[in-house]
Amino acid sequence: MIRYAVIGAGWISQEAFMPAVAATGNSRMQAIVSGSPEGARRLAAFHDVPEVLGYADYDALIASNRIDAVYIALPNSLHADYAIRALRAGKHVMVEKPLATTLAEGDAMIAAAQESGAFLMTAYRLHNEPGTHALLETVRSGQIGAPVYFASTFGFQAQPGNHRLQAGHWGGPLQDVGVYCLNAARHVFGAEPISVQAMASRPPQDARFTEIDASLAVTLRFPGERLAQFFCSFGSEMSETIRILGTAGEIVVDPAFRFESAMTFQIRKAGGVTERAFPHVDHFAGQIAYFSDCILQGVPPEADGHEGQSDMRVLLAIEEAARTGATIPLAPQPFRHDITPDMLRSFPTTHKRLLL
Structure with missing residues (x-):
């Protein structure tokens, strides 16, 4: 069972990621990291998430053994910072699109993943649909x-x-x-x-x-x-x-x-x-289940940092x-990111969600 921390409790987390986790069978939420503690506590109670933390507690969380992976749903300008910190701590990272804001940031994210051995996945949910x-x-x-x-x-x-x-x-x-x-x-x-x-x-x-x-x-x-x-x-x-x-x-x-x-x-x-x-399947459940399978099996995800960097x-x-x-x-580049049948995941949609 892969334990996730959700970083950023905005609309996409509330509407799509949080409701989907329970359907996967191989994933659960351990923590919500948010700058809005009251709302985060309500979401945690609704989804049975054990921990609610502020951004000041992020480094301590990723340094602990309480989580395996983070889902980053912050504004684009913050993707690289929070991803690199998690990857350097050995935590796997699923980050929303776009990967970063510059190619230098994307390269640094990829390098952090390669150095630590943790997986970096760009959240292309349709690749599993x-x-x-x-x-x-x-x-x-x-x-x-x-x-x-x-x-x-x-x-x-x-x-x-x-x-x-x-x-x-x-x-x-x-x-x-x-x-x-x-x-x-x-x-x-x-x-x-x-x-x-x-x-x-x-x-x-x-x-x-x-x-x-x-x-x-x-x-x-x-x-x-x-x-x-x-x-x-x-x-x-x-x-x-x-x-x-x-x-x-x-x-x-x-x-x-x-x-x-x-x-x-x-x-x-x-x-x-x-x-x-x-x-009508749950795109986020499929994406989460696929990434968790990759982590459990030690197989790098297809939609990795290079795929995000290509876009x-x-x-x-x-x-x-x-x-x-x-x-x-644009300089010619090889295409290296084929979507293959083994990536397909299908889960029914869920209606259990809390929107603040």
Whole structure:
């Protein structure tokens, strides 16, 4: 049984991580580390978590033998610090996306994991989800021929006051939801992009976007003359779609990304349309169970620090492209992060949650 400390008791921890742990069968929560002690105590009582600690107690906790791993759900600017401290203490780390805020931070996180032997996993929950596995298998099996174009949208209306609207935390739609589109494109093509273009928009009358862009439209070139485009936004109607056009058909996925939705997709070919629908599973339970299995078996996770760093490299290039208007080349990189069937985990969704 892997014992987790949850670092940061905000919305994603309350809504998704904490409710999922009990379903896994191989994981439990030992501690909640939060700057809001009253709320953390309520969450601990609700989820039967033995310890509630403040951030000043973090180093003592990771130095103890009371936990095996930490789940970091802090603002992006704090990912590297809290991950590196845990890894150096020999604790395994699951960190929310994006991995960090700079490539230097990501490299330091990876180095800390390598030096200690503890595992670092970027929280790509869809890598363990049945619909995503079926989608990639459909592409890989040649059912739509060779994929030549990928298009995606992921947007919603962000609420004022959220730390994701703050430039100091490297907030923004690209980092928060655009990373899903980017990660999907990389895995659909089984390759790393070689150049990027981007344009951003920031409505001057909207107070939410005084520090960050509201929306970005991105174009990526992949090896083999393949192209991808995506649109991500904190100021649009809810949208979460994927469209993959191949030489002999296409796949349309809607919904595609949110853990609140069950994935469905259509395979459209000259002979007709095939519908695929998948059960609504608990994405976070699958992700936690997979990471705990990796720890218990001593097998490094697929979505490791390098996988997170592969997206970081492109995210930063997209920002530069949007800022300068230039096409930003990327040095060729091998693709090394295949999602494989042994990573699949399916657990029913839970309704036992406390939102403060």
